[in-house]
Amino acid sequence: MRLVSFKDSSGVRIGAVVDDKVVHLNALLSAAERVPDDMTGFLAAGEPAMAAARKAIDAFKRGEGRDAAIALKDADLQAPVPRPGKILMGGRNYLRHLDELRKEGAGRGEKIITPPMPHIFAKFHDSITGPGKPVIYPKIVRQLDIEGELTAVIGKRAYHVEEADALDYVAGYTIINDVSARCLQAQGLLTISKGYETFCPMGPWMVTKDEIPDPQQLWVKTYINEREVCVAHTSEMLFNIKQFISALSRVFPLDPGDVLATGSPPGPGMYHDPPLLAVPGDTMRVEIESIGVLANPVVAAQR
Numbered sequence: 001m002r003l004v005s006f007k008d009s010s011g012v013r014i015g016a017v018v019d020d021k022v023v024h025l026n027a028l029l030s031a032a033e034r035v036p037d038d039m040t041g042f043l044a045a046g047e048p049a050m051a052a053a054r055k056a057i058d059a060f061k062r063g064e065g066r067d068a069a070i071a072l073k074d075a076d077l078q079a080p081v082p083r084p085g086k087i088l089m090g091g092r093n094y095l096r097h098l099d100e101l102r103k104e105g106a107g108r109g110e111k112i113i114t115p116p117m118p119h120i121f122a123k124f125h126d127s128i129t130g131p132g133k134p135v136i137y138p139k140i141v142r143q144l145d146i147e148g149e150l151t152a153v154i155g156k157r158a159y160h161v162e163e164a165d166a167l168d169y170v171a172g173y174t175i176i177n178d179v180s181a182r183c184l185q186a187q188g189l190l191t192i193s194k195g196y197e198t199f200c201p202m203g204p205w206m207v208t209k210d211e212i213p214d215p216q217q218l219w220v221k222t223y224i225n226e227r228e229v230c231v232a233h234t235s236e237m238l239f240n241i242k243q244f245i246s247a248l249s250r251v252f253p254l255d256p257g258d259v260l261a262t263g264s265p266p267g268p269g270m271y272h273d274p275p276l277l278a279v280p281g282d283t284m285r286v287e288i289e290s291i292g293v294l295a296n297p298v299v300a301a302q303r
Contacts, residue, residue, distance in 0.1 A: 001053060002205040003172070004131075005039050007076040011039050014056050015075075017205055022075040027068030028056035029118060039081045039206070039259030043155050043171050050171075050208070078130040079202035080174050081153060081231075086258040087128070087200065089178055090149070091119040093238050093263030100271045111216065116238045118247050121190055123178075131203035134299040135179055137280050138196050143182035144278045144298065147264035148222040148286030150215060150234055151176045152241050153206050158254040166245035169254065172206040173215060175286050175294040176261040176292045177222075182270045182277070190255075201284070201296045202259070212290050216240050220265050223285040224278050230267030 002017040005037070005204045008024075014037050015022045035049040036042045042049050059065060092098055092115055100158055129135070137144055155171025179201065184193035212218070215234060222229040234240075254260075269276035279285055280300040287293050 001052065001057065001208045001211070001295055003039070003042075003053065003080065003208065004075070004205045005078040005080050005082050007078055012078055012082060014039060014042050016053060018057055018060055018069070020072050021069040022072055022077075023057065023060050023065070023069045025053050025056040028059045028065040037269065040083065040085070043153070043256035045124060046156060058228045077132065077204055080204075080206040081202065081257050081259055082128065082130075083125055083243045084257050085255050087123040087125070088258065088260045089121050089176075089194070090119060090239075090244065090263030091263055094232060094236050094265050095238055096232070096236060096266035098238070100266055114238070118244050118297050120248065121194070124195060126197050127195055127200035129198040129201050131201070131294050131296070133201070133296060134198065135201060135278075135284060135296045136196070136198045137278075137298050138181070138274070138301050141181040141183060141196075143270065143275065145180045145182050145269045146177040146222050146224060146229055146278060146284045146286070147180060147268050148220055148221060148230075148288070148294070149176050149178055149261040149263060149265075150218060150288055150291075151202070151259050151261045152215070152245070154245075154254045154258040154260070155256055157256065158249045161246050161249040163242045163246040166242040167209065169245060170209050170241070171256070172208040173212055173291055174202055174206045174259070175288050175291055176202075176259065176287050177201040177284055177294060177296065178261060178264060179284070180268070201294055203294050204292050207291050218291075219289040221287045222265075222288075224276060224282050227276060229269050229272070229276055230265050232265030232267070234262070236265070284300060
C-alpha cells in the first residue's frame with residue numbers, strides 16, 4: 001500500500017493511493033471499522049488499522065465509494081507523517097561518502113574516522129514539509145544542498161531490539177530530503193544548518209514494508225532540476241536499517257510514527273567540482289526505487 005496524509009476542507013486525513021486516485025480510507029469503512037485519521041495514530045493502532053486500510057482499498061477497487069476519491073494530481077499531499085515523535089537523521093553512513101569527507105577533511109588537517117555505531121542527529125517538526133511544497137532559501141544561506149535519504153517509518157514500539165528482528169518494527173518506507181546549508185555546517189553549526197523551516201521535505205507517501213522486502217536493494221538518485229547530483233545503492237550503507245533500529249532502540253524507545261533517515265548517499269552537490277547547489281527557482285528531486293519521487297521547488301525567503 002501507498003499511504004498518504006492529505007489535506008481537505010476538514011483537515012488532514014489518511015488515504016491510500018490507488019492507481020491515479022487518493023482514497024479517503026474512513027469513507028469506505030463502517031463506523032466500527034474506522035481508523036485514526038492521523039498517521040501517527042493510525043500506526044499506533046497496529047495491524048487492525050492496516051487490515052482496515054486493505055479492506056477499504058479492496059472495496060474501492062470493486063467500484064465502491066467512488067465519491068471518496070480525488071485525483072492524485074489534485075490532492076494536497078502533506079508529509080506522510082506530518083508530526084513524528086522523533087525525526088532521527090543518519091550521517092556518514094555510505095562508505096563512498098566517508099571517502100569524500102576524508103578527502104575534504106584532509107585539507108583542514110581533520111581526521112574522519114569510520115563511526116563505530118550509527119551517527120545520528122535530530123531535526124524538529126518545524127523543518128518538515130510535504131511533496132511539492134516549497135523549500136525556503138533563507139537569506140543568510142549561500143550554499144543550499146540536497147541529500148536524498150531512504151527513510152524507515154516505525155510501526156510499533158521498539159526497545160532493546162535484536163538486529164534479526166528489527167524490520168518487524170518497521171511499518172514502511174518513505175523519502176526524506178535532508179536539505180543542508182553547507183556554509184553554516186562548515187562552521188560546525190549542524191543543527192542550525194539542517195534545521196530551518198522546510199529543510200525536511202518528506203514523501204510523497206509511505207510504502208508499506210510488504211512491498212519492499214529488502215530495503216538494502218534500492219537505487220537512490222538525486223537531481224537539481226534535470227542535472228543528476230548523485231546515484232547510489234542502499235547496499236552501500238555502512239550500517240543497514242536493521243543495525244540502525246537495533247542500536248538506537250538500546251538508547252531510547254522508538255515509537256510508532258518515528259522516522260529514521262539513513263544518511264546521505266555519496267555525491268551531494270557540495271562535493272562536485274564545481275559545487276552543484278540549489279538556488280531559488282530550482283527544483284530539488286529525490287527518486288528512490290520502489291517508493292517514488294519527492295520533488296520540491298526552491299523559493300527565496302520573504303523575511
